[in-house]
Amino acid sequence: MSKIENINMLDARNIKEDLAKEISNICNIGFLIESDDSQLLLKDCKKMNVGATVKAPKDIEVINYSGELEIDSEYLEGFSKPVIFIVSGSVTFKADMDSELIEEKIHFVAVQGNLICPKKLAGVIQSRCIVQGKVFKYNTGYIFFKNKFKLTNKFMASLPSKVKLSFNELVILEPMDKKLFEEKIANIQVLNRLVINGEVENIISEYVEDYYSIDKVILPKGSSNIIYIDNDIIINDSSIKKYNDSILFVEGEVEIDLEEDIKLEDYIKALYSEKIICSDKYYDRVKKILGSDDIEVEIINGKIVTNTGKLSFSGNMDQIQEQISIRNMGKLIFEENIDSDKVNKKVLSIINYGVIVVPDHIMGVVNSKLKENYGRVKSLEEASRDKKESEKVLYANLSELTL
Numbered sequence: 001m002s003k004i005e006n007i008n009m010l011d012a013r014n015i016k017e018d019l020a021k022e023i024s025n026i027c028n029i030g031f032l033i034e035s036d037d038s039q040l041l042l043k044d045c046k047k048m049n050v051g052a053t054v055k056a057p058k059d060i061e062v063i064n065y066s067g068e069l070e071i072d073s074e075y076l077e078g079f080s081k082p083v084i085f086i087v088s089g090s091v092t093f094k095a096d097m098d099s100e101l102i103e104e105k106i107h108f109v110a111v112q113g114n115l116i117c118p119k120k121l122a123g124v125i126q127s128r129c130i131v132q133g134k135v136f137k138y139n140t141g142y143i144f145f146k147n148k149f150k151l152t153n154k155f156m157a158s159l160p161s162k163v164k165l166s167f168n169e170l171v172i173l174e175p176m177d178k179k180l181f182e183e184k185i186a187n188i189q190v191l192n193r194l195v196i197n198g199e200v201e202n203i204i205s206e207y208v209e210d211y212y213s214i215d216k217v218i219l220p221k222g223s224s225n226i227i228y229i230d231n232d233i234i235i236n237d238s239s240i241k242k243y244n245d246s247i248l249f250v251e252g253e254v255e256i257d258l259e260e261d262i263k264l265e266d267y268i269k270a271l272y273s274e275k276i277i278c279s280d281k282y283y284d285r286v287k288k289i290l291g292s293d294d295i296e297v298e299i300i301n302g303k304i305v306t307n308t309g310k311l312s313f314s315g316n317m318d319q320i321q322e323q324i325s326i327r328n329m330g331k332l333i334f335e336e337n338i339d340s341d342k343v344n345k346k347v348l349s350i351i352n353y354g355v356i357v358v359p360d361h362i363m364g365v366v367n368s369k370l371k372e373n374y375g376r377v378k379s380l381e382e383a384s385r386d387k388k389e390s391e392k393v394l395y396a397n398l399s400e401l402t403l
Contacts, residue, residue, distance in 0.1 A: 003027065006397045009064045009086045012038045013056065015403040026050070031086045031110050033062060038403075052110045052130045056084055060107050065089070068146070073097040082107040090133075092146045093117040099124040116146055116168065116191070136191040139209075142166035148230070148251075153177045162186040169193050173219075173226045173249075176200040181207075190214050195249060197226060217292070219247055220270060243267040247291070250274075255304060256282050264289050271295075277304065277327075300325040302348040307332055317342045328375070329353045336380060340365055352377065 003025035004010065010026070013035035020041035026032070027048040034042075035058050056062075062084045069087050072094035084107050085091070091111050095118040102124050109115075109129045117125045119137040126135065138144045141164055148169040157180065166189040174197070181203055188208045196204065198221035205211045219226060225246045232252035233239075237260050248254075249272045256264075256278035264271075264285045272291035277298045286297060302323035305311075307330045313320075314335035325348045326332065332354065334343065340362045349371040350356070356377045358366045363379065370377070 001025075002392055004029075004396070004401070005393060007401045008066075008088060008398070009033070009062075009401070011062055011402040012042065013058045014038070015041055017041055019403060020045070030088065030112060033084065033086075051112065051132060054084065054086075054108050054110055054130070056107060060084055062086060068092070070094065070146075073101060076101055076105040079105050085109045085111075088112045090114045090116065090146075092144075093121060093125060095120070095138075095140060095144070097121070102128070116144075134192075136168060138166040138191060139164070139189050142187075142189055150228075153180055156180050156184045159184045165189070166191065170195070171228065172196045172200055172204065173228055176203050178203050190216075193217070195219070197221075217249070217272060219249065219272070219291070225269075237262065240264070240267050245269050248272065249291075253277060256286060257304065258282060298351075300327070300349060300351070307354075313343070314338055315342075317346050320346050322346075323348050325349045325351075327351045327353075328356060331355045331357070333357045334359060334362060334366065338362060343369075 001024035002022050004023060006028045008030040010029050010031070011033045013033055015038050023042065023045050025046045025048070029050045030052070032047070032050050032053045034053060034055050039055070060082055064086045067089045069085070069089065070092045073096045076097065082105055087110070090113045091109065093116065099121060102121065106128055111129065112132045114133045114136060115125070115129060115131045116136045116138065118140055120140045122137045143163060144166045146168050148171060149167050150171045150173065152174055153176065161183060163184060164187045165185065169192045170188070170190050172195070185207055188204065190208060192215065194208065194214055194216040196216065196218055198218050201218060208214070225244065226249065227243070227246050228249050230251045232254070233250055234255045234257050236257045240258070240262060244267065246268055247270045248268055252273065253275045254271065254273045254277070256276065264282070265288050268289050270291040271289045273295060275296045275298060276286055277300055278286050279301050280299055283297065283299055302325045304327065305324045306327045309330045310333070311330065312333040312335060315337055316339050323346055328350060334357065336359045338359065343362055343365050347369050350366070350369045351372045352370060352375045354375045356366065356375070357380055358377060359380045366377065
């Protein structure tokens with residue numbers, strides 16, 4: 001008997017009887033598409049960790065898409081019969097269609113991510129959807145911007161008068177021309193989050209729908225040097241010197257990796273981010289510049305080693321010259337010949353989001369170093385057994401598989 005595992009989209013509608021008899025286990029599947037026949041043939045097959053199951057006739061076409069899919073009337077009209085959309089990412093429906101077109105062309109939509117649609121079509125769209133994420137509904141008659149958008153005076157100057165705008169995420173950092181804003185903007189809808197310079201709050205607040213209830217970040221007034229960064233950053237002895245009494249707004253994690261005795265507040269007035277990683281030494285200084293009490297601060301001592309792929313340690317760990325803290329988001333392997341005392345002395349802590357493979361003689365040491373474990377720790381013997389069992393896998397690690 002064989003198994004199928006780690007498939008994003010598995011279409012089993014047309015599976016043959018002889019193949020079905022071979023399969024005992026289907027696991028770790030993002031989307032499983034079945035027919036009446038396939039459900040009968042696979043009735044004795046164990047199905048575990050399946051994100052979403054869709055039952056559909058055999059003759060319906062499946063569109064498997066990864067990323068940001070935008071669906072408008074012209075796109076749908078190109079299909080001669082109903083289709084199924086399987087999307088790993090986000091789906092945005094434009095407002096240029098009616099419910100009849102959706103009912104005619106869409107059999108089903110399964111989304112691992114966010115669904116964005118016009119309010120007027122939300123009912124008919126959601127009745128044909130499974131969404132493993134959030135649903136955002138924008139107002140009819142509004143110009144919609146699905147990506148994070150920076151509103152500037154230059155952009156507003158290009159608009160006709162009194163337009164209605166809808167944003168998934170809206171960022172306003174630069175000083176706002178009040179006269180221009182009032183001339184060009186009739187109303188603003190924010191679906192997800194608003195980030196604004198406190199200096200412009202009194203200008204825009206009355207124009208933003210449900211202003212006081214939406215998710216928003218208001219940066220301090222009098223902020224002339226706001227720096228917006230849309231990914232993770234590391235602040236070290238060199239990079240910190242480019243900031244000058246700045247407010248940093250970071251859409252990601254900030255790692256503080258300073259060796260010199262530097263006062264953060266001399267360079268950074270306020271820091272906003274999803275998460276800040278620092279050592280005990282800098283925790284009190286980080287607290288002084290936190291832009292919000294809601295920001296998570298993770299304290300890690302020693303040199304931070306972040307693994308997102310595969311990392312192995314063996315013997316005396318000679319490649320490590322100082323004490324380290326490991327953030328594992330991939331596969332971390334301690335080889336059989338690893339010295340237990342060296343692991344104990346050189347590794348201060350481990351935060352695990354992935355897989356750690358450990359020989360039995362240092363299992364206790366590694367477990368004592370685990371500060372947080374969101375992944376899996378297994379012995380070398382268990383890993384070897386998993387590898388042997390993987391030889392019985394029929395299909396694995398595919399984006400799409402049709403049986």
